[in-house]
Amino acid sequence: MLSKYILEARNISKEFYLPVKHNILKNNNLVVKQGDLITIHGESGSGKSTLLYILATLDTQFEGDLIINNTIIKTQSQSFLSDFRNKNIGFVYQSHYLLQEFNVLHNVLLPAFKSDKKNKEQLREKASKLLTELGLSSYLNYPVYKLSGGQQQRVAIARALINNPKLIIADEPTGNLDQKNSQMIFELLQKISSEQKTAVIIATHDPKIYNNSNISYEMTDGVLRLS
Numbered sequence: 001m002l003s004k005y006i007l008e009a010r011n012i013s014k015e016f017y018l019p020v021k022h023n024i025l026k027n028n029n030l031v032v033k034q035g036d037l038i039t040i041h042g043e044s045g046s047g048k049s050t051l052l053y054i055l056a057t058l059d060t061q062f063e064g065d066l067i068i069n070n071t072i073i074k075t076q077s078q079s080f081l082s083d084f085r086n087k088n089i090g091f092v093y094q095s096h097y098l099l100q101e102f103n104v105l106h107n108v109l110l111p112a113f114k115s116d117k118k119n120k121e122q123l124r125e126k127a128s129k130l131l132t133e134l135g136l137s138s139y140l141n142y143p144v145y146k147l148s149g150g151q152q153q154r155v156a157i158a159r160a161l162i163n164n165p166k167l168i169i170a171d172e173p174t175g176n177l178d179q180k181n182s183q184m185i186f187e188l189l190q191k192i193s194s195e196q197k198t199a200v201i202i203a204t205h206d207p208k209i210y211n212n213s214n215i216s217y218e219m220t221d222g223v224l225r226l227s
């Protein structure tokens with residue numbers, strides 16, 4: 001066993017050349033246990049999304065060590081990581097990247113059909129249930145481009161949850177939402193984390209969220225500190 005944590009990040013640093021070298025992340029450590037709900041807040045540009053992309057295995061160009069679900073991430077191939085993400089990580093992007101021409105249900109089902117070709121009917125039921133919990137039961141067959149920004153963000157959240165990932169990483173999942181819908185999404189993530197022991201990491205600017213998480217970090221100029 002490489003790590004007793006679902007996610008262990010040690011000394012994570014990252015630089016961008018803009019065009020001169022700029023250290024965006026500086027020696028960050030983070031351990032995440034099953035059932036943890038962790039928030040990261042901090043100024044715009046402080047490095048939250050950059051860190052989440054690394055933790056979600058979407059960016060492997062970093063210094064330091066990352067172990068997720070007993071797998072050393074850095075040395076893996078892109079095709080391994082794509083499969084690994086599909087099975088283990090639900091990622092909600094700051095901009096949601098839905099397929100606009102596909103309907104709501106189809107967008108949510110894409111990651112599920114990728115890893116399970118057999119149980120389509122059960123998966124459809126599961127996706128409808130998730131979308132209903134997110135207040136979208138009347139929109140299952142709507143093409144995504146007909147939904148509002150906040151509705152699309154909720155579809156992206158359902159898509160991240162469909163494969164029951166061990167780890168959910170959400171980059172401002174409530175960024176486009178009003179207070180009522182933000183609260184609904186936060187409560188759903190809390191429920192999943194406590195009932196299914198899913199680990200959840202959320203970057204957010206919303207104090208109602210970061211003041212109510214079990215574990216709250218602040219990112220300041222590329223450095224993560226408990227807050």
Ligand SMILES: Nc1ncnc2c1ncn2[C@@H]1O[C@H](COP(=O)(O)OP(=O)(O)OP(=O)(O)O)[C@@H](O)[C@H]1O
Nearest residue numbers: 016017018024042043044045046047048049050051
């Ligand atoms: N691909 C890139 N190339 C160069 N610089 C980048 C790149 N991506 C991000 N940066 C820089 O890294 C810094 C951190 O950006 P990041 O998106 O991580 O901030 P953030 O904390 O998520 O901000 P926000 O709250 O606005 O989403 C910024 O200064 C940004 O300009």
Ligand SMILES: [Mg+2]
Nearest residue numbers: 048049094171
């Ligand atoms: Mg960001």
